[in-house]
Amino acid sequence: MVKSCVVTEPVPDPSPAHRRRPRYKGKHPRAFHETYKELAPERYPDEVEHVRARGMTPAGQHVPIMSGEVLAALAPKPGERGVDCTLGYGGHAQRILERLAPGGKLLALDVDPLELPKTQARLRKLGYGEDALLVKRTNFAALRAAVAEAGWSEGADFVFADLGVSSMQIDDPARGFSFKFDAALDMRMNPARGFSAAQWLERASLEDLVRAFDEGADEPQARRIAMALVARRGSLRTTRELADAVRAAMPPFVVEEEADRSTRRVFQAVRIEVNDEFGVLDTLLRALPECLRTGGRAALLTFHSGEDRRVKKSFEAGVRAGIYAECSAEVVRASMEEQRSNPRSSSAKLRWARRA
């Protein structure tokens, strides 16, 4: 039975009003606001296809990762009930919905108040009404409550999560996730809650920073960078300021590429802290068995060794305790072909488990 968890308020039409084409130098747009064709795929399908053929993700979109492997692990069937904990652009959800028809239902969660209405509108336009798709803006740490509100007292037939951030979030300069653009240092998946990255960096102790860079990014220069950031307190308000501070902290022998890798790792570690990504994953893993009916399948896609370790440990402990009947013996990786066509898939790791 559908209950109040469904987002029922009218969804704004995300298609932009007609405006003059932004002017940019050269053949291809560089800044996010210049990618107006990619941001309107229904009007410029050829342009979007062209961007994808170049192994890139069109602005404002997210290419679902390992979708064949995810479907094989979840095995959605007509009439079943499933949960997508991380709706994002809805790429996985759309493929799952195709398998659930007729009669099945997908409960889709996401914490992002900016992207969720756009994805919801897109999926509704494809014909998925509330009989097939329930959408709820919530953190997946509240999975138990979301499943209960949906009225699924016996649990779901499958639960899926594709962790981390979407390409839309990373590529939108206003979200402050990337050092590719200079912007306010925010990094919150839900910008209405909690502390921004700039606020977190201002408050975290030296030891908090060292732990975050170590655990959240396996950063070899963790202490050195942490000390440099503490020394620069008060001037870490933008993505560029943070990136410059990390680069300036590097020992003199470090080459440009290694400094770039450290910057990327520090940005990832800060994002993980700001969104409490390890904490909410632990909560999700604890809630999973209760949210799955007998024989129900769970599949989790992770992008970081700290996340994968947690999923592996939880699934294996679940098998030993008789909670899960089986789990993936090996981690499943994206094919070489997918890694070439979508480099964002190269760090992805998929694990699955089946409820006893």
Ligand SMILES: C[S@@+](CC[C@H](N)C(=O)[O-])C[C@H]1O[C@@H](n2cnc3c(N)ncnc32)[C@H](O)[C@@H]1O
């Ligand atoms: C990698 S994307 C998912 C992409 C999606 N599978 C697709 O095919 O488009 C991750 C999404 O999960 C959301 N997310 C991350 N952590 C979350 C959490 N704790 N609770 C709910 N949503 C979360 C992000 O806002 C983002 O939209």
